[in-house]
Amino acid sequence: MKYEKFKSGPETDIQFLKGIGPKRAVRLNKIGIRTINDLLFLVPRRYIDRTKLVKIRDLITQTEGTIYGKVIASDVKRTKNYRDIIRIVVGDESGILEAIWFNRPDLKLTFKINQHVILSGDITYYGHKQMVNPYYEIIPEEKSDDSPFVYTGSIVPIYPLTEGLSLWEIRRPMQNAINLYLNYLNETLPKYLLDKHKFDDIRSAITNLHFPKTIEQAQNARARLVYEELFYLELILALRKLLATHEKKSRALIEKGNLTSKLLHLLPFKLTQGQNKVLHEIKTDLARESSMNRLLQGDVGSGKTVIAIYASLIAIENNYQTAFMAPTEILAEQHYLVWHERLNKIGVNTCLLTGSTKAKDKKKHLDKIEKGMIHLVFGTHALLEEKIKFHQLGLAIIDEQHRFGVMQRATLLNKGVNPDFLVMTATPIPRTLQMTLYGDLDVSILSEKPPGRKRIITRLVTNDDREKVYQFIQEKFNEMQQVYIVCPLIEESEKLDLASAIKTYEDIKSIFSNNKVGLVHGRLKSADRIMIMEEFRQHRLDILVTTTVIEVGVDIPNATVMVIEHPERFGLAQLHQLRGRIGRGVQVSYCILIGSDNKFSPAYERLRFFEKNDDGFILAEKDLEFRGPGEILGTRQHGLPDLKIADLQQDRHILFQARDDAFDLIRHDPNLTQSENNIIQKTINNKYKDRIDLASVG
Numbered sequence: 073m074k075y076e077k078f079k080s081g082p083e084t085d086i087q088f089l090k091g092i093g094p095k096r097a098v099r100l101n102k103i104g105i106r107t108i109n110d111l112l113f114l115v116p117r118r119y120i121d122r123t124k125l126v127k128i129r130d131l132i133t134q135t136e137g138t139i140y141g142k143v144i145a146s147d148v149k150r151t152k153n154y155r156d157i158i159r160i161v162v163g164d165e166s167g168i169l170e171a172i173w174f175n176r177p178d179l180k181l182t183f184k185i186n187q188h189v190i191l192s193g194d195i196t197y198y199g200h201k202q203m204v205n206p207y208y209e210i211i212p213e214e215k216s217d218d219s220p221f222v223y224t225g226s227i228v229p230i231y232p233l234t235e236g237l238s239l240w241e242i243r244r245p246m247q248n249a250i251n252l253y254l255n256y257l258n259e260t261l262p263k264y265l266l267d268k269h270k271f272d273d274i275r276s277a278i279t280n281l282h283f284p285k286t287i288e289q290a291q292n293a294r295a296r297l298v299y300e301e302l303f304y305l306e307l308i309l310a311l312r313k314l315l316a317t318h319e320k321k322s323r324a325l326i327e328k329g330n331l332t333s334k335l336l337h338l339l340p341f342k343l344t345q346g347q348n349k350v351l352h353e354i355k356t357d358l359a360r361e362s363s364m365n366r367l368l369q370g371d372v373g374s375g376k377t378v379i380a381i382y383a384s385l386i387a388i389e390n391n392y393q394t395a396f397m398a399p400t401e402i403l404a405e406q407h408y409l410v411w412h413e414r415l416n417k418i419g420v421n422t423c424l425l426t427g428s429t430k431a432k433d434k435k436k437h438l439d440k441i442e443k444g445m446i447h448l449v450f451g452t453h454a455l456l457e458e459k460i461k462f463h464q465l466g467l468a469i470i471d472e473q474h475r476f477g478v479m480q481r482a483t484l485l486n487k488g489v490n491p492d493f494l495v496m497t498a499t500p501i502p503r504t505l506q507m508t509l510y511g512d513l514d515v516s517i518l519s520e521k522p523p524g525r526k527r528i529i530t531r532l533v534t535n536d537d538r539e540k541v542y543q544f545i546q547e548k549f550n551e552m553q554q555v556y557i558v559c560p561l562i563e564e565s566e567k568l569d570l571a572s573a574i575k576t577y578e579d580i581k582s583i584f585s586n587n588k589v590g591l592v593h594g595r596l597k598s599a600d601r602i603m604i605m606e607e608f609r610q611h612r613l614d615i616l617v618t619t620t621v622i623e624v625g626v627d628i629p630n631a632t633v634m635v636i637e638h639p640e641r642f643g644l645a646q647l648h649q650l651r652g653r654i655g656r657g658v659q660v661s662y663c664i665l666i667g668s669d670n671k672f673s674p675a676y677e678r679l680r681f682f683e684k685n686d687d688g689f690i691l692a693e694k695d696l697e698f699r700g701p702g703e704i705l706g707t708r709q710h711g712l713p714d715l716k717i718a719d720l721q722q723d724r725h726i727l728f729q730a731r732d733d734a735f736d737l738i739r740h741d742p743n744l745t746q747s748e749n750n751i752i753q754k755t756i757n758n759k760y761k762d763r764i765d766l767a768s769v770g
């Protein structure tokens with residue numbers, strides 16, 4: 073019955089591959105291998121070179137080694153805290169070696185006396201030679217007589233396998249898959265690129281990936297697959313960018329100066345050189361007939377908002393509207409509160425649209441927006457609602473854009489006819505991510521902060537230091553400064569967390585009974601939240617106990633101390649954003665993390681690192697290391713491409729090459745019509761189509 077669905081090509085369900093069957097198929101499905109094709113493209117994590125097999129006697133401690141021998145003893149030892157330690161002793165004609173595994177209960181029944189095994193790992197010395205958690209492979213009975221090489225060749229790939237599925241069970245099926253299905257694979261890269269990088273053709277690459285003769289062969293095969301994946305990703309970005317810049321905006325927004333010059337007079341400061349440079353880049357884009365697509369990246373507090381406002385005014389001078397979208401209500405409210413009066417003075421009408429805007433007000437706003445009576449709309453995702461129609465949207469701005477998904481960006485852009493597009497972020501994006509995630513955007517970087525900013529001192533302390541922390545806060549009050557106390561509020565346990573924020577608020581109120589304490593969190597009504605934030609801004613409150621609602625964008629320069637409770641619950645990027653709320657004035661600021669001094673907790677290293685570094689770029693790179701690219705952007709819909717083979721960190725050199733090649737190609741053959749590029753056209757359609765769809769909305 074099942075066989076009705078049986079396909080003959082490599083798209084065949086993996087369970088029908090000879091040597092797999094339904095049971096193993098389930099385990100393979102777990103690691104995303106559903107078809108024979110998936111199996112062929114399963115990239116080994118590493119390789120063991122068995123030609124480097126040594127005698128046990130010749131193993132050198134502190135180095136890596138691989139041996140072949142026989143199991144002479146095997147036991148399981150239970151430690152005091154009920155963990156099993158698996159131990160075996162293996163011997164060859166030259167000596168014996170002990171191998172032990174921690175935390176591998178699955179290995180309990182694995183090893184039997186007289187079995188032949190290959191072990192590979194670091195050699196330690198503990199009264200005798202030892203390997204801890206080595207890679208192992210059991211050589212089946214019938215093969216163990218001759219030599220361990222016969223069956224598998226001398227370079228052995230190690231796959232990222234699910235527990236309980238041994239390498240052994242995958243070698244044979246892999247060989248079958250290659251024998252039967254390799255000829256179905258079509259080349260996906262043009263010959264000139266294969267030649268340029270000395271890559272194997274696709275069939276040799278897949279063969280060499282699984283059955284390499286040398287380590288170099290294996291590496292080259294993997295590099296080819298990584299390159300291919302990144303090349304097509306970059307190609308799509310290049311196409312997207314081409315599309316964006318070719319799209320006829322058919323208007324040029326040229327600065328007239330009647331509004332922008334007034335803005336400069338309104339500001340209590342002069343723009344920095346860095347701000348002027350970025351503005352110049354933006355003005356040049358706006359003045360073009362094609363749409364701007366620009367990412368403005370500047371660390372927390374570097375002064376991006378005023379640049380966005382300036383750009384808005386250029387659009388407004390040209391009778392176009394601007395939409396300014398922020399990820400949180402608190403931030404949208406702040407932008408509105410800070411700017412609406414000032415802008416009103418120079419004849420620019422603004423309004424605020426968030427999820428909390430009252431229906432009655434909203435109706436009024438929508439009407440005015442549609443008639444063009446409102447020039448600049450601040451808001452949250454609420455701006456994306458279908459009902460909201462602009463008279464003439466010329467510029468769309470997204471603040472803290474890493475908080476938004478690709479679809480949301482696209483929806484905002486669709487509110488106008490090819491509007492110019494400015495996105496801003498303080499989350500410094502490592503270059504590798506920038507190339508993949510925002511490869512279609514031009515990037516401006518605001519590297520300096522406004523003058524006079526003092527350092528932020530960061531300290532990780534423990535609960536025992538709480539008294540001292542409170543004394544310190546008292547001193548700061550005496551110097552007329554203000555304090556944030558941040559309690560985590562993480563979605564999964566929102567209720568509990570909120571309770572703890574409220575409790576902290578009560579505690580703080582009783583400890584600082586002579587001071588004014590406020591509390592904000594996401595559950596407050598908008599009007600109450602606006603009021604409390606305003607009170608804090610006007611320094612009618614000394615302490616603000618808060619959840620992470622203030623994480624991005626909030627700008628109250630007189631607040632110079634931030635205490636973060638449970639800092640271990642935050643990632644580095646998030647901590648950096650939070651810390652960015654202080655250090656915005658001319659005083660030295662202090663960020664105090666009340667955490668655990670347990671050196672073994674996984675967060676400890678991260679927090680220590682955070683304590684010592686305040687460079688957003690360095691923190692972002694580190695975050696990438698700690699948590700991987702998906703997490704770093706702090707949102708599920710970050711639009712990060714789902715890379716199957718490439719690792720952005722490890723393979724960044726290949727990424728740079730792939731990017732250059734892709735962008736070069738699009739410059740020379742934008743429509744992919746040259747015959748040598750036919751293959752690219754075809755591959756996009758066959759293999760990378762899902763990514764194109766993403767591209768067309770972005």
Ligand code: ADP
Pocket residue numbers: 341342343344347370371372373374375376377378498522523625627629656
């Ligand atoms: P971010 O880049 O984090 O969005 P903001 O735009 O909120 O930063 O600016 C941070 C603070 O710096 C604001 O209070 C803003 O008024 C101030 N600021 C911006 N530009 C300058 C400047 N050139 N000189 C002095 N202060 C500035």
Ligand code: MG
Pocket residue numbers: 376377471625
């Ligand atoms: Mg900001």
